[in-house]
Amino acid sequence: MNSVRKQRLIVVLAVLAGLAIAVALMFYALRQNINLFYTPQQVVAGEAPLDTQMRVGGLVVDGSVNRNEETLDVTFDITDGKGSFTVHYQGILPDLFREGQGIVANGTLISTSRFEAEEVLAKHDETYMPPEVQDALEKAGHPGAKKADGYSE
Amino acid sequence: MVWQTIKRWYHMLGSPRYFHTFSSRVLPWLTPIALITLVTGLVWGLAFAPSDYQQGNSYRIIFIHVPASSGALMGYMALGVSGLVAVVWRMKMAEVMLKAIAPFGAALAAISLITGSLWGKPTWGTYWQWDARMTSMLILLFMYVGVIALQNVIREPRQAARAAGLLAIVGVINVVIVKYSVEWVQTLHQGSTLKLFGESTINPAMKYPLLISMLGMWLLYAVNVLIRARSEVEWRERRSKWVQTLIREGGK
Numbered sequence: 489m490n491s492v493r494k495q496r497l498i499v500v501l502a503v504l505a506g507l508a509i510a511v512a513l514m515f516y517a518l519r520q521n522i523n524l525f526y527t528p529q530q531v532v533a534g535e536a537p538l539d540t541q542m543r544v545g546g547l548v549v550d551g552s553v554n555r556n557e558e559t560l561d562v563t564f565d566i567t568d569g570k571g572s573f574t575v576h577y578q579g580i581l582p583d584l585f586r587e588g589q590g591i592v593a594n595g596t597l598i599s600t601s602r603f604e605a606e607e608v609l610a611k612h613d614e615t616y617m618p619p620e621v622q623d624a625l626e627k628a629g630h631p632g633a634k635k636a637d638g639y640s641e
Numbered sequence: 642m643v644w645q646t647i648k649r650w651y652h653m654l655g656s657p658r659y660f661h662t663f664s665s666r667v668l669p670w671l672t673p674i675a676l677i678t679l680v681t682g683l684v685w686g687l688a689f690a691p692s693d694y695q696q697g698n699s700y701r702i703i704f705i706h707v708p709a710s711s712g713a714l715m716g717y718m719a720l721g722v723s724g725l726v727a728v729v730w731r732m733k734m735a736e737v738m739l740k741a742i743a744p745f746g747a748a749l750a751a752i753s754l755i756t757g758s759l760w761g762k763p764t765w766g767t768y769w770q771w772d773a774r775m776t777s778m779l780i781l782l783f784m785y786v787g788v789i790a791l792q793n794v795i796r797e798p799r800q801a802a803r804a805a806g807l808l809a810i811v812g813v814i815n816v817v818i819v820k821y822s823v824e825w826v827q828t829l830h831q832g833s834t835l836k837l838f839g840e841s842t843i844n845p846a847m848k849y850p851l852l853i854s855m856l857g858m859w860l861l862y863a864v865n866v867l868i869r870a871r872s873e874v875e876w877r878e879r880r881s882k883w884v885q886t887l888i889r890e891g892g893k
Binding site: 496497500503504508511515519522524525527545582583584585592607609611612614615616617618620621622 | 696766770771773807813827842844
């Protein structure tokens, strides 16, 4: 490689390295804001701001979903295994909402144990399989089958 | 030995004229293979693959969404390499490639965003969230559009290539962010299903049509790049003797 090209290569690589470092630092500085939601652990620990618009995310606790028979009010607990709190929502839940499923809720935190949601989104994992396979896994008592509990809901 | 072969190919394909004859030989069989592969994968996935245990049939959009997204990301990596060669070695074919790779990649990035959005509504309950994966993918589309725009806005083709090349190189950082956004930060978007190392979390009856669709999309991208690069080469070399002869012979 002749010296002119070598110099150009060095300049380009230096620019790239510099920008990569800048981006990495930016990511590091903004790491809280880049995360789409606060986890239950953060909420319980009081790291999440009260009375401001924000998102929380976690797994819906089994057996915690309470629907009001006459209105669209629903309450449920969400957890990440390190903390849990109650979410209240009024409206239609997405199809994939079920116990044990990951969700992201947008709203305000009233206290470290109660969240008023204006919008509830269902997260889904990266697992795809036919229903028959899921049934077979469930019968065999495979741990991966647990996620689909309440599918008939 | 391998290095020697790569080096020989690099120099041969670096010649616009050699590239032109080479692509005329490759395209007649690569085009049908690409189309057959893509159609096979899509028909298999959309019509014959089993439905999903949670999402039912709506998961089938994966057969378009994932091939488009992976194509857009790989295309950008290729764009970055072309940019590097164009900026450092000033190779003409790299400048041609810089121009040939961008449009299809931009289209795929747009398809990825649109299909993802349509998939998001029934599964997540929203068309769009500003989460890290979606935002970085939108930036990828803007990078593609930026590279295309820079090439069009600067008249002198060699200067245009250098500017666009630099932008292409810088944008590679964003490709890394798109890829790892779902692992580094909390996102609404789920993690990767297909894993290069380790077991993929998708049933084989769904995985094979998906892999075939992806391969088909990549091949179609390659076909598109070859066709675009050919016309760009013809335009750039329009005053040369071999292109003049080509025109006289009726473009065959």
